[in-house]
Amino acid sequence: MSVPQVELRNMTKRFGANLALNNVSLLIRSGTVHALLGENGAGKSTLVKCLVGFYRPDEGHIQVDGREQRLNSPKDADALGIGMVYQHFTLVPSMTVAQNLVVSGARLPAYIDWQSELRRLTEVTRKLPFHVPLDVRVSQLSAGEKQKAEIVKQLYLGRKLLILDEPTSVLTPAEADEVLGHVRSLTRTGELSAILISHKFHEVRRFADDVTVLRRGASVRTGAVADLTDDALAEAMIGEPVSKMVPHAPRLPPKPNVILSIRNLCANGDNGLPAVKDLSLEVRAGEIVGIAGVSGNGQLELVEAMMGQRDRNGTIAVSGSSFNGTRREIARLGVYGLPQEPLKNACIDRMSLAENLALRNFDRAPLCRGIAMNYGALVEQAERLVAQFRVKAPGLTASMSALSGGNVQRAVLARELTQDVCLLVASNPTFGLDFVACEETYRRILDARNGGAAVLLISEDLDELLGLVDRILVMSAGRIVHEVPAESADKRVIGKYMAGMKAA
Amino acid sequence: MSSISGIEPVPPKPLVTAAQLSVALPVLAVLLASAIFAAFVALYGQNPATVFGLIVQGGFGSSFAWQDTLSRAAPLVLVGLAVAIPAQAGLVIIGGEGALVLGGLAGAVVTLPFAGAHAFPMQCLMLLAGALIGGLWFGLAGVLRQYRGVNETISSLLLSYIGIAVFHHLTEGMLRDPASLDKPSTHPIDPSYMLPTLPGVGVHAGLAVSLLLAIAVHVVLRYTRWGFALRVVGGSARVARMIGLAVNRWIIGASVVAGGMAGIAGAIEVAAVQGTANSSLIVGYGYSGILVAFLARHQPLAIVAVALLIGGMQASASLLQRRLGLPDATMLVFQGLIFVCVLVADAIAQQLRETTRR
Ligand SMILES: Nc1ncnc2c1ncn2[C@@H]1O[C@H](COP(=O)(O)OP(=O)(O)OP(=O)(O)O)[C@@H](O)[C@H]1O
Ligand SMILES: [Mg+2]
Numbered sequence: 001m002s003v004p005q006v007e008l009r010n011m012t013k014r015f016g017a018n019l020a021l022n023n024v025s026l027l028i029r030s031g032t033v034h035a036l037l038g039e040n041g042a043g044k045s046t047l048v049k050c051l052v053g054f055y056r057p058d059e060g061h062i063q064v065d066g067r068e069q070r071l072n073s074p075k076d077a078d079a080l081g082i083g084m085v086y087q088h089f090t091l092v093p094s095m096t097v098a099q100n101l102v103v104s105g106a107r108l109p110a111y112i113d114w115q116s117e118l119r120r121l122t123e124v125t126r127k128l129p130f131h132v133p134l135d136v137r138v139s140q141l142s143a144g145e146k147q148k149a150e151i152v153k154q155l156y157l158g159r160k161l162l163i164l165d166e167p168t169s170v171l172t173p174a175e176a177d178e179v180l181g182h183v184r185s186l187t188r189t190g191e192l193s194a195i196l197i198s199h200k201f202h203e204v205r206r207f208a209d210d211v212t213v214l215r216r217g218a219s220v221r222t223g224a225v226a227d228l229t230d231d232a233l234a235e236a237m238i239g240e241p242v243s244k245m246v247p248h249a250p251r252l253p254p255k256p257n258v259i260l261s262i263r264n265l266c267a268n269g270d271n272g273l274p275a276v277k278d279l280s281l282e283v284r285a286g287e288i289v290g291i292a293g294v295s296g297n298g299q300l301e302l303v304e305a306m307m308g309q310r311d312r313n314g315t316i317a318v319s320g321s322s323f324n325g326t327r328r329e330i331a332r333l334g335v336y337g338l339p340q341e342p343l344k345n346a347c348i349d350r351m352s353l354a355e356n357l358a359l360r361n362f363d364r365a366p367l368c369r370g371i372a373m374n375y376g377a378l379v380e381q382a383e384r385l386v387a388q389f390r391v392k393a394p395g396l397t398a399s400m401s402a403l404s405g406g407n408v409q410r411a412v413l414a415r416e417l418t419q420d421v422c423l424l425v426a427s428n429p430t431f432g433l434d435f436v437a438c439e440e441t442y443r444r445i446l447d448a449r450n451g452g453a454a455v456l457l458i459s460e461d462l463d464e465l466l467g468l469v470d471r472i473l474v475m476s477a478g479r480i481v482h483e484v485p486a487e488s489a490d491k492r493v494i495g496k497y498m499a500g501m502k503a504a
Numbered sequence: 505m506s507s508i509s510g511i512e513p514v515p516p517k518p519l520v521t522a523a524q525l526s527v528a529l530p531v532l533a534v535l536l537a538s539a540i541f542a543a544f545v546a547l548y549g550q551n552p553a554t555v556f557g558l559i560v561q562g563g564f565g566s567s568f569a570w571q572d573t574l575s576r577a578a579p580l581v582l583v584g585l586a587v588a589i590p591a592q593a594g595l596v597i598i599g600g601e602g603a604l605v606l607g608g609l610a611g612a613v614v615t616l617p618f619a620g621a622h623a624f625p626m627q628c629l630m631l632l633a634g635a636l637i638g639g640l641w642f643g644l645a646g647v648l649r650q651y652r653g654v655n656e657t658i659s660s661l662l663l664s665y666i667g668i669a670v671f672h673h674l675t676e677g678m679l680r681d682p683a684s685l686d687k688p689s690t691h692p693i694d695p696s697y698m699l700p701t702l703p704g705v706g707v708h709a710g711l712a713v714s715l716l717l718a719i720a721v722h723v724v725l726r727y728t729r730w731g732f733a734l735r736v737v738g739g740s741a742r743v744a745r746m747i748g749l750a751v752n753r754w755i756i757g758a759s760v761v762a763g764g765m766a767g768i769a770g771a772i773e774v775a776a777v778q779g780t781a782n783s784s785l786i787v788g789y790g791y792s793g794i795l796v797a798f799l800a801r802h803q804p805l806a807i808v809a810v811a812l813l814i815g816g817m818q819a820s821a822s823l824l825q826r827r828l829g830l831p832d833a834t835m836l837v838f839q840g841l842i843f844v845c846v847l848v849a850d851a852i853a854q855q856l857r858e859t860t861r862r
Contacts, residue, residue, distance in 0.1 A: 307745070307746050308745060308746075308748065309742060309745040309746055325745070325746075325748055326748050326750065327747070327748030327749060328748075329748070330747070330748045337746065339746065344740075344742075345742060345743065345746070346743060346746065347740075347743065348735070348736055348739030348740050348743055349739065349740075350735075350739050351735060351736070351739055355732070359736065359743070359747050360747060362729055362732050362733075363729040363732075363733070368729045371728040371729055371730060372727060372728055372729075373727055373728060373729055373731075373732060
């Protein structure tokens with residue numbers, strides 16, 4: 001009942017001519033958390049997907065406790081006690097946590113004795129530091145609870161090596177700390193080893209013992225976290241000394257004209273209950289307004305209602321004309337967005353990268369004359385955007401799911417920000433981006449603002465908000481409960497409002 | 505930084521490309537189905553080789569066989585398109601039979617008030633009426649899906665039964681020609697309004713109509729912004745809404761156009777073959793169209809080729825019955841086998857794609 005020591009040796013994986021992994025070796029010591037760092041597209045996900053049998057490496061060995069293992073399918077990984085928690089949730093939303101756990105078992109009996117299963121489940125989960133309600137439907141859990149439930153599921157399945165691929169990008173910082181803290185304590189007590197993929201240095205520092213940095217598919221640095229400074233890690237990631245961050249362009253005072261004006265907006269959530277309640281706000285030209293709030297307080301519904309993806313009551317006006325999200329209005333008023341989870345919310349997986357880059361302007365010259373598409377121009381545009389935004393992709397005809405998470409994000413950024421933007425609505429635009437790409441995204445958002453665009457930035461990361469915005473609104477239970485200019489914002493006060501309390 | 509940016513070199517060609525796979529799989533499926541079918545006829549005490557020989561002969565062996573095949577292929581192309589167009593938008597609509605018979609009925613009655621008019625406008629009118637009613641019928645399935653959340657596959661199938669029942673009700677009641685005794689029919693259309701025969705081919709002009717429509721659909725889906733928008737809608741309604749496409753309109757529009765195709769098929773059958781609307785319209789073209797579209801992977805031009813194949817098989821059924829005494833349904837069995845094999849091949853292809861990715 002010991003925790004295995006897992007070693008990857010000389011792993012190489014090609015996708016066509018694209019060398020995703022180049023002779024990578026990795027040792028996960030028993031009972032430790034091993035962090036993987038690297039730029040977007042460095043090969044982190046590919047490496048761990050080899051370890052769970054999802055990809056088959058072209059070369060290399062996997063040794064568990066010194067014994068050579070071949071992993072041909074996720075079943076083999078399962079048998080070795082290796083499991084992965086993905087960035088997106090995999091539980092069935094309409095079933096309770098308990099039901100999800102029981103049916104996730106590999107050998108499901110034909111007849112399920114729910115009573116005894118439940119008893120066993122309570123037994124197993126009682127010993128865990130995680131507290132997840134077992135008899136609640138998954139759809140009713142918050143993001144943090146869902147992520148915990150995913151981990152509980154892995155533990156329930158008897159996994160000894162837990163792989164976490166950017167597990168915290170959908171969590172608030174507090175939730176992330178809690179989840180990772182539990183994982184850390186389970187490794188300390190010798191019940192688990194873990195691989196943690198993250199873009200956040202402070203998480204690596206707090207929750208990992210060892211760290212390996214990948215760059216362009218190769219392992220370039222490995223060692224104990226304590227021996228490496230943040231600067232050393234960053235330098236290893238990008239392969240050159242980190243230049244001191246260029247200071248952001250100076251804040252210009254916003255212009256007087258109101259671009260976005262929302263009056264008495266009401267919208268229902270997927271469950272039919274009111275999610276946005278009588279909400280009003282304004283954003284002026286050249287201004288970034290941030291919306292802070294714990295996820296699930298109506299931000300998603302607010303964005304969808306604004307973009308015409310959700311039924312609503314109330315008025316939304318952009319530059320004085322009413323906006324319902326039709327194609328003509330979008331082009332005329334210049335309303336664009338950076339939705340969260342861009343692979344799902346902003347891309348069409350079964351269309352190519354080039355086509356995805358054309359979603360905004362495929363029906364306008366030069367991509368289209370009359371009704372005839374000009375695919376030559378479409379490819380040309382894609383080449384230009386890919387170069388300009390440094391999107392790393394296997395090819396223009398690749399499907400979006402062949403791109404790494406961060407590169408999907410860049411592709412969407414390229415598509416949205418090269419339009420004539422008058423109003424930009426961004427939801428957690430830096431989830432899953434490496435620090436270079438984060439800076440670049442911030443810079444581009446600021447450029448848009450300085451170019452006179454109005455920006456509404458929804459984020460769960462208070463630091464990110466405070467660093468960028470001119471004004472902060474706090475959203476709680478579907479309403480704006482607090483408003484403050486960025487200069488005089490107090491994190492503690494905002495935190496209280498976020499938690500739904502009135503500040504004293 | 506810039507060295508890692510941009511496009512990676514083009515990867516070397518994999519063993520089979522996706523395009524090759526999409527041709528190879530249906531072909532393999534047909535071959536497999538043929539093997540099973542051979543075993544089936546052998547059970548009946550027939551020599552499979554003879555049977556396949558007769559199928560080829562009955563479908564493609566003589567100019568008469570070709571004429572029969574081509575005139576069957578004409579409606580099959582259209583009902584195939586009726587499945588393929590909604591498939592672009594992510595819909596599985598299988599109610600072609602109902603749209604076809606109602607379209608035929610509309611075509612049969614729409615010219616009755618106009619005696620002695622010029623033929624060409626009347627012929628256009630028949631096809632238009634068929635398209636309109638067929639479009640309405642599929643449009644209903646689209647509306648139910650978008651506004652009531654009813655699964656379009658099931659609703660279109662049920663609507664198909666309703667359509668057939670309405671057809672019987674009207675041809676046996678209100679619209680029945682009293683002179684049609686043993687087979688309730690509508691009043692026959694003016695013989696001068698019948699679609700002409702294509703010179704040199706010996707097949708009615710409906711074949712040309714369906715070929716032109718197939719080419720038109722191909723061009724629209726492949727080379728216009730409408731085709732692009734439809735694929736976006738089919739790929740993700742959520743993203744389509746984000747970029748401002750009116751998803752409901754696109755889905756219902758695609759359904760209406762598709763239903764129009766099936767309706768035209770019915771009108772052609774009436775205006776070129778039957779001369780009236782009667783139960784001879786209900787011979788399962790609508791269902792064969794599902795097979796045609798799936799076998800052709802919803803590609804309009806491939807639909808033409810597959811329609812020829814299936815049309816030929818159906819044309820040979822009577823020869824098999826006459827020469828070998830095989831039951832009428834033999835060809836239906838063959839068609840069914842092909843369909844099952846296509847679905848299985850699709851599932852295998854899915855797995856193959858996943859393993860080659862590894
Ligand atoms: N199925 C695939 N087909 C082709 N190329 C792929 C596929 N999956 C990944 N790649 C390529 O392999 C490289 C590594 O991708 P990977 O997903 O491992 O990156 P990552 O380090 O996880 O990045 P991120 O931080 O953005 O998630 C990328 O260049 C990507 O385009
Ligand atoms: Mg990744």
